[in-house]
Amino acid sequence: MPLLEPRPTPSARMRLLSPLIAIGLTLAVGSLLFLSLGKNPVEAFTVFFIQPLSSGNGWSELMVKAGPLILIAQGLAIGFRARIYNIGAEGQLIVGALAGGGVAIAFDGVDAWWVLPLMVVAGAIGGALWGAVPALLKTRFNAEETLTTLMLTYIASFTLSYMVNGPWRDPEGMNFPQSIMFGDPALFSPWFEGMRVNASILIATVASIAFWIFTSRSFLAYQLTVGGLAPAAARYAGFSAQRTVWVSLVLSGLTAGIAGVGEVAGPVGQLNLNISPGYGFAAIIVAYLGRLNAVGIVLAGLLMALLYLGGEAAQVALQLPAAITGLFQGMLLFFLLGADVFVDYRLKPRPKPAYA
Amino acid sequence: MSIPPPPFSGPPAGTPRLELSGITKRYPSVVANDGINLKVGPGEIHAVLGENGAGKSTLMKIIYGAVQADAGQIQWNGREVVVANPAEARRLGIGMVFQHFSLFETLSVVENIALALDEPFDLKALAVRVKEVSTRYGLPLDPDRLVHSLSVGERQRVEIVRCLLQQPQLLILDEPTSVLTPQAVQKLFETLRRLAAEGVSILYISHKLHEIQSLCHSATVMRGGKVTGTATPSRETPASLARMMIGRELPVCEVPAYTGIATPALTVHKLSLVPDDPFGTRLQDIELEVHRGEILGIAGISGNGQAELLAALSGETTGTPEAVKLVGLPVGHLDAGRRRKHGLAFVPEERLGRGAVPSMSLADNATLTAQRQGLVKKGFLRPKAAWEFAKACIDRFDVRCGGPGAAARSLSGGNLQKFIVGREIMQQPIAMVVAQPTWGVDVGAAAFLRQTLIDLSRQGVAILVISEELEELFEICDRIAVLAEGRLGPAVPKAETNAEKIGMQMSGLFAPADKEPAHAPA
């Protein structure tokens, strides 16, 4: 006997409430987890969520991590609206980083203002191309984008590994798989002495405003949304399904590519095997948690960045494995999907016994 | 024309086969069944009559155990029973033929039948029995054929044979004739009469008055979830049955003459199409011409190329430019949006999910097709204009809803159809294609929609209507053509044809329009 019944109209309130419920449930289960590990939950949550923000450097780090998450999630949200599941943003980030890093390596020693902008453009193109491949495979050959984007992520990461082990390996790097450290013209300069926050957060901000206008006002975004909600209605209206695929994948690849440049020209400062702590995957959660809405994504991105920081802090202060961040991410998405069911459904009142 | 039912001597002696008392089923927004009482005797063909939404289907599902009642009793051969699920119903001897068949396309006939039988799994032995039973009742079937290769009528046979193999004492048929040609309807009736003569009780759900009069011994009439009366159909008139069914006279449309100039507006020439869908129907050399000021009807049973023809006309599938012309302009290669720009409007059969996005508001659904009416400017949405457009549509076409902000899925079928038809009309089309305009719509809304289409055509719009309801086509169309097995017959003025001739063509026998088709002996 099903316990749910569809609502006549989707609940707008539930749509906003659902991320909060998911966060609450994650914290609740997190408390149990901390208890079972012999940690005081209050203390643990202080370490996780308060401590990282109690210093200027903490806020700087929050921005450093929120930047790429927000930027990638904005791009992904476009595709998710259209039910085009690009789950390979991580790969597009890597290719963007490779393209941008390639520019930095090629123009190493050139002291000119255009090096960094050129890196950003190269990264954008690299990411967009890596997104265009699954778009081509889907529109031309009907291949599922979930699988192709993910396979291309593995291919991208092995390519990165090959480049930093081979052609682009730093000759003075003692055989570590890494490129040379980029020169100043190829780096976003930090805003504050001793902190890592830099202009790349501005890119994420500008992109968020642009995506906000695009999703809330443009006819193209409307078409993408219709394509996701009711493909037959999109065809009936004459909206191109192919364009939907291309726009979704190229746009999300582009933002991921720029995010990749932001990492190698920012906190990382070179190409190596650790240019992303899984931002491309975490951004999927950010997009959903932010309701696929540009403003929501900014908030969700900040929260997810805090989760990363908290994980690092917990490792130091509580001797907890850093992988706890991934665990929280997964739980958060689960609870979110569960709570989201109540946007379209509601609990059914208990049926009266039949044949009374 | 109709054969009177064989004599039936009053209520049978002894206990009724099935007796329902006080059956009640509530859904969140509606009481589908409200204290229903019903009695069927052995060998009785009993009609359950009512318009769409009267609660007939829910009641049948309760009898068949697919839905549980909230209150009430079921007596089976004088014994109170609880029908917990369909398997239980089958054990009792209740069989059901569904309106939308419960068949599996990629499985064979015998596999489909095996799935519904509660007996050891032996396909070979079953195939033999299927052949035997199907021949005995004049419903020939090849057990090894895949269901997707069967015609709609053959599929119904599978369902009936599936029931017969279980030696049912009660057979429920839900709107069985909507998928049959008039000739096939007569054959079905023969089978049903024979079963009744063997003592099988039959519950026959329909809203078609003449069928009930020619077939059924007795009738229970439902309206709004309640029983509004019982009757002996042969002693009633269609008008008196209709009054019981809808509470008033059947509304009739006014069909004025067209006074403008009838030039061709929508032309289809040598349209052939192999569908992407492996289960679809191939279109072959379709020719048709719809003039301004007329309604052209396309009759036929769904599954004969209707879906493919509609998609080819609307632009949801594209082909060669010359195949479809709009006032002489080749548009066969254009997608649906571009055709709409040139003045072609389209109302699909599926309202939710195709004609409208279910979870979007009516205002947002206005933008779906009416974007060129100032709802989009320079690539940006104009929500206020969309709101006003939706508001105007709601007012002009009497759409009962919670306003332009209401989600499409919150509307009843009839009201959503009015909104979609209205939205298309407000774009001032030159030609309009409408599929199943009143499918699943209550009688009042259906009459409104039909009159709206007639009035629109008399303003000089060319209208093409594809419908399974022959009576509807005869009511509103000027000319009628038949689509069968992917071929379209010639369009014949309504006055020069009749249900029987059209039925012949549905079976695929195209007779030259000027000759009398060969009649089967009556």
Added chain:
Amino acid sequence: MLEHLIPVLAGTLGAATPLIFAGLGELVAERTGVINLGVEGMMLIGAIAGFAAAADSGGGALAGLPAGAVAGMLAALVFAVLSLSMAANQAACGLALTIFGVGLSAFIGQHYVSFSLPGLQPLDIPGLVDIPVLGRILFHQDPVTYLGLITFAIVWWVLRKTRLGLVLKAVGEAPDAAHAIGYPVIAIRYGATLFGGAMAGVAGAYLSTVYTPLWVQNMVAGRGWIAIALVVFATWNPTRLLLGAWLFGGVTILQFHAQGLGIALPVQLLAALPYLATVVVLVLISRDKRLLQLNLPASLGKPWMP
């Protein structure tokens, strides 16, 4: 050449084993209309559960495989509750399961980094192993590889020859019709999904306790996704799935024998081969839309409620 080829072919069977288990499980689930993109996550959860059970109990793979099956099944249960009982989006739920599995396995696995297990000795099939060439390829394998082939045979038989197989297909084809004639659609989908979870769990536990008996974070390395792609490649046909798994096993094993076979490519690019091959294979099979549609369970991925 032959002395290089024999280990490649023999290794192919072992490398294919996790794909066979995970692929068969996903195939059965998809037959009933459920697409579970969480295979990678379930495999990881199965891998760490199996490893932990094997290491902590000292029972080795014998304890690890059942533990992996149970853990995979529990992971699938979470997915099933969300996507079947609550009709949430299947693609998103599967993705969530994978993200969760990555996190959970890394979290638990922290304790087991640098542990290693004894693994399983190959089991020679008496008599058959002495067949020249073929014997060393086919009949000198670890016991779980044989178990994989037995599982394949059972799944093939059930899907092809039994009423249960027909019911699974019917539910995936038209859940409304199956419900109308009285089949418990949700319960059947639960069963198939849990079976898929158990199979993925076994596949993961095989990797961590038999194939490379030590714990490495993210050690499933995309095999879960490849298994999903294999189901499409196989057009939902178990025999083609088996062939596909062998093909991919071969591609995977190639990198370890490349030098011996005279292939001079950088090791990273060789490692990318299975993923590249997956893309190629997907493209080849998907371009034939009609073939796919004829075999695709019609209700795949669509939420259904009675």
